[in-house]
Amino acid sequence: MFDLATIEKFREKETPFYHYDLELLRETLAEVKRLEQKYDFEVHYAVKANSNARILKEISRLGFGADCVSGNEIKASLENGFDSHKILFAGVGKSDKEIRYALDTEISAFNCESIQEIQVIEQIAAARNKQAEIAIRINPNVDAKTHKYITTGLDENKFGVNQAELSNVLEVVEQCPNIQLTGLHFHIGSQITDMNVFKGLCIRVNEIQHWFFDRGVQIKHLNLGGGLGIDYANPDVCRIPDFETYFAIFSEFLDIRHDQKIHFELGRSIIAQCGNLISRALYIKNGINTNFVILDAGMTELMRPALYQSYHQIDNLTSCKPDNNYDVVGPICESSDCFGKGVKLPTTERGDLIAIRSAGAYGEVMTSKYNLRDQNPPLYIE
Ligand SMILES: *Cc1c(COP(=O)(O)O)cnc(C)c1O
Numbered sequence: 001m002f003d004l005a006t007i008e009k010f011r012e013k014e015t016p017f018y019h020y021d022l023e024l025l026r027e028t029l030a031e032v033k034r035l036e037q038k039y040d041f042e043v044h045y046a047v048k049a050n051s052n053a054r055i056l057k058e059i060s061r062l063g064f065g066a067d068c069v070s071g072n073e074i075k076a077s078l079e080n081g082f083d084s085h086k087i088l089f090a091g092v093g094k095s096d097k098e099i100r101y102a103l104d105t106e107i108s109a110f111n112c113e114s115i116q117e118i119q120v121i122e123q124i125a126a127a128r129n130k131q132a133e134i135a136i137r138i139n140p141n142v143d144a145k146t147h148k149y150i151t152t153g154l155d156e157n158k159f160g161v162n163q164a165e166l167s168n169v170l171e172v173v174e175q176c177p178n179i180q181l182t183g184l185h186f187h188i189g190s191q192i193t194d195m196n197v198f199k200g201l202c203i204r205v206n207e208i209q210h211w212f213f214d215r216g217v218q219i220k221h222l223n224l225g226g227g228l229g230i231d232y233a234n235p236d237v238c239r240i241p242d243f244e245t246y247f248a249i250f251s252e253f254l255d256i257r258h259d260q261k262i263h264f265e266l267g268r269s270i271i272a273q274c275g276n277l278i279s280r281a282l283y284i285k286n287g288i289n290t291n292f293v294i295l296d297a298g299m300t301e302l303m304r305p306a307l308y309q310s311y312h313q314i315d316n317l318t319s320c321k322p323d324n325n326y327d328v329v330g331p332i333c334e335s336s337d338c339f340g341k342g343v344k345l346p347t348t349e350r351g352d353l354i355a356i357r358s359a360g361a362y363g364e365v366m367t368s369k370y371n372l373r374d375q376n377p378p379l380y381i382e
Pocket of ligand 1: 046048049067069090091187189190191225226227228265266267268269361
């Protein structure tokens with residue numbers, strides 16, 4: 001929870017705003033760094049989880065790489081301290097302009113998601129007399145057992161190249177003198193909490209990389225993506241995800257060759273618990289079957305509940321009255337603008353400070369202009 005000094009700082013600010021706990025971020029990064037060194041892995045931060053400049057600077061300072069899904073994310077990474085040689089460019093729909101920019105800034109590699117994309121990168125690279133390193137994103141058909149909107153590694157998903165197409169990919173790559181295929185990339189989903197899923201991924205990856213070795217293709221790096229989940233139900237107890245178990249699984253079950261580099265792209269697990277959306281209760285309204293707390297924060301500030309029914313713990317920071325049940329909603333003109341139904345909170349009054357927890361990842365980055373709302377600057381606490 002928050003100490004009194006922090007709550008005082010919240011009181012002084014116009015709500016809603018994002019609060020970032022930089023001390024927790026540093027602790028989290030130190031743990032990831034420790035394990036990265038222990039296993040000789042290479043972690044790239046998935047910038048799309050939170051591309052706030054201050055956060056990027058904290059992360060780049062420790063020498064992590066960046067996993068970007070747009071030209072502007074590459075630009076933001078370069079502007080905030082990431083080394084271009086540790087930047088990967090992923091995404092199912094890279095535009096020509098973005099590919100040109102990535103080649104010109106000499107990023108490390110493209111994670112390619114289709115045969116046509118490889119051909120376009122070849123054309124653009126040839127025209128600029130550049131070489132492009134690529135990894136193929138392969139859809140391993142492993143079920144991440146997470147929400148269907150954040151599952152990405154099944155045959156029905158739009159991401160990656162299916163295994164049936166791999167022979168065609170190799171043929172195309174051979175005809176591309178400006179492309180070197182050096183890696184394989186996998187990312188099966190997000191908010192994965194069942195660690196067995198990662199074991200299953202390792203087993204599939206081992207099979208797939210054998211297929212390449214049998215054909216004489218050297219795979220210099222394996223990229224296992226991100227996806228490690230966090231505990232949205234216990235943000236005060238599970239402040240740092242279990243990176244130890246996560247990395248140990250890959251160390252144990254992945255068939256790692258001599259000289260092979262193992263890459264990860266972690267987003268949510270690094271930043272989610274470090275951010276909270278702080279708002280005020282505007283109105284309390286008695287409904288027929290329920291009472292509503294209407295906040296000054298809505299889906300325009302935090303879209304996850306409206307987008308994929310995600311759970312966030314909600315705390316009233318300023319009331320210690322007996323509990324009551326509420327539907328906690330935002331001010332936006334959409335019925336999906338609801339942060340939680342039947343939420344138990346201390347009896348809440350107009351003006352109380354309400355924290356929506358674990359909102360550091362996929363929160364501020366998804367802020368929208370809908371309803372032309374004010375956007376207040378975040379509060380960083382060291
Ligand atoms: C979103 C994404 C990630 C990060 O996922 P998290 O669940 O936030 O760790 C990693 N790699 C790719 C390709 C992604 O699209």
